[in-house]
Amino acid sequence: MADDGYRTALDGFIADLNRVWRAVGGPSYAQLEHLSVQVLRQRRSGEVRFVALAPSTTSEILSGRRKQPLKWPWVLTFLTVLRIAAQRGAIDAAVIGTIDEWKRKHEAVLAAGRAPLRPAGAAVAVAGQRKHASHEFIGVTGPTPALALPQELQPGLPQGLRRVTAGNAQESEADDLLGAFLTLLRRSVAPQWWHSYRDIAPEWLDLYLNLESGTEFIRTYETGVIPGLLQAEAYAQAVMAQCRPDATAAELTRLVELRMQRRCLHRYRQSCVLWAIVEEAAFHNRRIDARTMRAQVGHLIDMVEDPNVALQVVPAGAGDAPTLSEPMTIFRFPERYLGDVVCLEQLDRAFFLHERKDTEHYNQLFSSLTVKALPPDVTRSVLRRIQEEI
Amino acid sequence: MRDDQSYEWDTAEKDLLGEIDTTVPVSARIWNYWMGGKDYFQVDKEAGERFLALYPGIADLASAGRLFIVRTVTYLVREAGIRQFLDIGTGLPAKDNTHEVAQRIAADSHVVYVDKDPLVLAHARALLTGTPPGTTDYIEADLNRPEEIVRIARGMLDFSQPVAVMLMSVLGHIGDPGENDDEFTRSVVGQLRDALPAGSYLALHESANTAPAHNEAIRIYNQSGAVPYRLRSVRQIVRLFDGLEVLGPGIVPIQEWRPDELSAVLPRDIDAWGGVAVKR
Numbered sequence: 216m217a218d219d220g221y222r223t224a225l226d227g228f229i230a231d232l233n234r235v236w237r238a239v240g241g242p243s244y245a246q247l248e249h250l251s252v253q254v255l256r257q258r259r260s261g262e263v264r265f266v267a268l269a270p271s272t273t274s275e276i277l278s279g280r281r282k283q284p285l286k287w288p289w290v291l292t293f294l295t296v297l298r299i300a301a302q303r304g305a306i307d308a309a310v311i312g313t314i315d316e317w318k319r320k321h322e323a324v325l326a327a328g329r330a331p332l333r334p335a336g337a338a339v340a341v342a343g344q345r346k347h348a349s350h351e352f353i354g355v356t357g358p359t360p361a362l363a364l365p366q367e368l369q370p371g372l373p374q375g376l377r378r379v380t381a382g383n384a385q386e387s388e389a390d391d392l393l394g395a396f397l398t399l400l401r402r403s404v405a406p407q408w409w410h411s412y413r414d415i416a417p418e419w420l421d422l423y424l425n426l427e428s429g430t431e432f433i434r435t436y437e438t439g440v441i442p443g444l445l446q447a448e449a450y451a452q453a454v455m456a457q458c459r460p461d462a463t464a465a466e467l468t469r470l471v472e473l474r475m476q477r478r479c480l481h482r483y484r485q486s487c488v489l490w491a492i493v494e495e496a497a498f499h500n501r502r503i504d505a506r507t508m509r510a511q512v513g514h515l516i517d518m519v520e521d522p523n524v525a526l527q528v529v530p531a532g533a534g535d536a537p538t539l540s541e542p543m544t545i546f547r548f549p550e551r552y553l554g555d556v557v558c559l560e561q562l563d564r565a566f567f568l569h570e571r572k573d574t575e576h577y578n579q580l581f582s583s584l585t586v587k588a589l590p591p592d593v594t595r596s597v598l599r600r601i602q603e604e605i
Numbered sequence: 606m607r608d609d610q611s612y613e614w615d616t617a618e619k620d621l622l623g624e625i626d627t628t629v630p631v632s633a634r635i636w637n638y639w640m641g642g643k644d645y646f647q648v649d650k651e652a653g654e655r656f657l658a659l660y661p662g663i664a665d666l667a668s669a670g671r672l673f674i675v676r677t678v679t680y681l682v683r684e685a686g687i688r689q690f691l692d693i694g695t696g697l698p699a700k701d702n703t704h705e706v707a708q709r710i711a712a713d714s715h716v717v718y719v720d721k722d723p724l725v726l727a728h729a730r731a732l733l734t735g736t737p738p739g740t741t742d743y744i745e746a747d748l749n750r751p752e753e754i755v756r757i758a759r760g761m762l763d764f765s766q767p768v769a770v771m772l773m774s775v776l777g778h779i780g781d782p783g784e785n786d787d788e789f790t791r792s793v794v795g796q797l798r799d800a801l802p803a804g805s806y807l808a809l810h811e812s813a814n815t816a817p818a819h820n821e822a823i824r825i826y827n828q829s830g831a832v833p834y835r836l837r838s839v840r841q842i843v844r845l846f847d848g849l850e851v852l853g854p855g856i857v858p859i860q861e862w863r864p865d866e867l868s869a870v871l872p873r874d875i876d877a878w879g880g881v882a883v884k885r
Contacts, residue, residue: 302628303647490731525731551641575646579627585727590743592730 224327228320229279232293236277238310239301244270246573249580250296265292284328290321303572408480412473415466419565426556426567427477432547434490434581439500442491443474444481445526447514449507451475457502488523492584495531498601505605512602519595527588528597543577629830632778633696633725639667644697644728652829660822662876669875670810671699672868673859674773677808677881678706680863681769682714685883687806689768691758691797693719693748694775698732703771704741715740717761719754721747748772748779751793755800767804770797774877776811776845777834787841794845803884807849810859810879811842819876842878849882856880 236242251268266288273293275281294311301308409416409424427433435442440454451471455462459470481487498508519526544558555574559566568574589597630652638645638653645653656663681687688711692703695718707714718729718741726745735741742761746754762768772794779793780786798807814820814836827833837845843856854862860873862880 299628488732520737522734525734527731547643555643572647578644579646582724582727585731586723590727590730591734 221324221328224324225285226279228285228324229276231320232290233277235294235297235311239297239306239308240304242297242300242304244268244273246300246576247273247293247296249576250299251292265295268292268296284325285321287318287321290317408476409473412469415462415469416473417564419567422567423558423565424477426546426558428480429548430546431486431549432488432490433544434492434547435542435544436492436581436584437497437542438494440497441493441511441515442489444478444489445491445515445518445524446474446478447507447511448475450503450511450514453503453507482521485523488525490525490527490585492527492529492581492588494529498528498605499531509602509605512598512605516595516598516602519591519598525591526594526598527585527591528594529584529588530597543580545574545577545581631722631724632831632834633720633722635831636667637697637699639664640671640699642697642699652826652831655829656822656826659825660816660818662816662819663822665871666812666875666877669860669868669871670774670877671701672871673810673862673877673879674703674771674808675701675706676863676865676868677771677879678703678769679710680881681806681808682707682710685767685769685806687767687769688714689762689766690714690716690771691719691754691762691768692716692771692773693754694771694773694778695720695725695729695733696773697725697728702733704733704735708735708740713740715742715762717742717744717758719744719746719748719758721745748775748793751796751800755797764800765802767806768801769806769808770801772807772809773879774810774812776809777836778832780835786835787837787844791845791847795848798848798884801884805884806881807846807884808879808881809845810877811845812836812877813839813842813858815839815876839878846880846882848884850885851880851882854880 247268248270251265266286268289272281272289276285276289291314294314294317298308298311301311407421407424409420413421433444435444440446441450443451446454448471451474452467455467455470455474459467462470481489498512500508503511515526518524542560544560546556546558548555554569554571555578557568557574557577559568568577588594627646627648630649634645634649635653635656637643638650639657678690681690688707690703690707695703703718704714704716707716714735716733716735718726718733720726720729723745726743730743733741733743744754744757744761746757748754758764758768776790776794780789794807794809798805812819812823812834820836823834823836839856846856856878857880858873858875859877859879860868860871860875864873
């Protein structure tokens, strides 16, 4: 397999993938992933047509670091997703070519891998071709690919994404693009009640809570837990203890208190609508004891009676029902001139997006989830069933 | 695995994005854009902008259409005593949706929302919810098959009591806009009318072909890939009320229909006509 002819053919193929990726504007790897995961919900039984495009895999493949043969479903998913990205960016997708062409190219690479004893002449011919290609795309493939990518296209960091981590980063963010939001949103929340929790809460929570207090419409998608605003106290304690194993008992108590205060405030502000979509897996979290979970489901059954709360559960399906890899929350504001802000939470950090092209992408994802998840009235009866089963 | 040779991009994209097609503009999302909402995608904004450039009056028409809904529902609940609504062609949630207007006046009003767009219906199910639950219902169905709507609605509404059917700027979407399908459209309205008990109402408005710029904007719009819309002459709109008794002030430009202080902020001459009629 490590034969030169194969490597050359593979490099040429990868250069072609890079060419079309760049030609459609170089969509971020995270964006490609989000587009790709939707397909898994559409998968017909027994067919392996599409796969999720994990950003790490995409990065490995496009940078030429991946040595294993590329599988056709990955190639097909990648190209299809590129076409969609191209159309959204009003870029002519014809540059991508036809499925047939790609299928032939891909088979040629596989064939090269299967024929290690090919006469040297053939390999040279392919190598010559390849040399041309590599010259043309120098900087994209090669040993240090990341340097050639603009910052905003780096793997795992969608375009226009603002990264809020810890410490000083927070301060510069506030002065930056999201600063306008903060200024506008602070209009109605003079004393920020959560400031007394700043010592224990993650830095990004400050921005998050600013957004939460200014919003009139929250759409949230969760994969493994019940969304914070819908958590019962005992459940919040259990989840918090898992998330923050480092925290002392006193700190945990305060973290839960903070969450409960958010919940109260949300319910008090009756004008704010919460639309939550939760994967069924969140109800089968084995690390939460049955009693706590039953109480949590009971709490949800009460909550969904509120006309300002809509909850939809995504059924686990045949066992391979895929999920988006991460939760997301979309904040909408009453001011006409303010666009949506999307928050992507990942373990100990969060990304905030506010550029229209990014937020539109997550709006579309949420839209497709609303259609695929069980409707709110069906969810209501599913909650009762889950409560009995726990 | 199916043979990939016969597998085309179009199919691949459809498989990938599921039921939400974000490559063609969608009427409900364009109306949302015109009305200053935020539930539109880039493709809808572009189609909406193109329309506005040719016919700026569409923004006022869109707002006037919403106000017409508010006035007709208010009339039907308050003056006509109606408590059951079949709102066909719901669209995305806006300010003052049918059930909100109706239930503000009479809390026991029951509204059934009907739309064929799964995205619109998902929004309705989550956001157009009455208090207590059960006073709003939802049907995913196509107005091209009215018998199906009636069949499902019978299980939700009491068809021995009057029902108000709302057809707000939706009839232009049905039938085949390439043909003179007035007869088909009238038969759709007729089937709904025939299914309803005496004392039921029809509230309707349609965009009219009364402005050349509007006609041109629609012509371009109908090439965008969105579900086409057909403008009707005033005479054709009037005939949609066949077999019903039209209430005063008649079938008029929608801003002329029982105007209130809210409607005063918009121009009077809107290229959309409508009215309310009762089945005797």
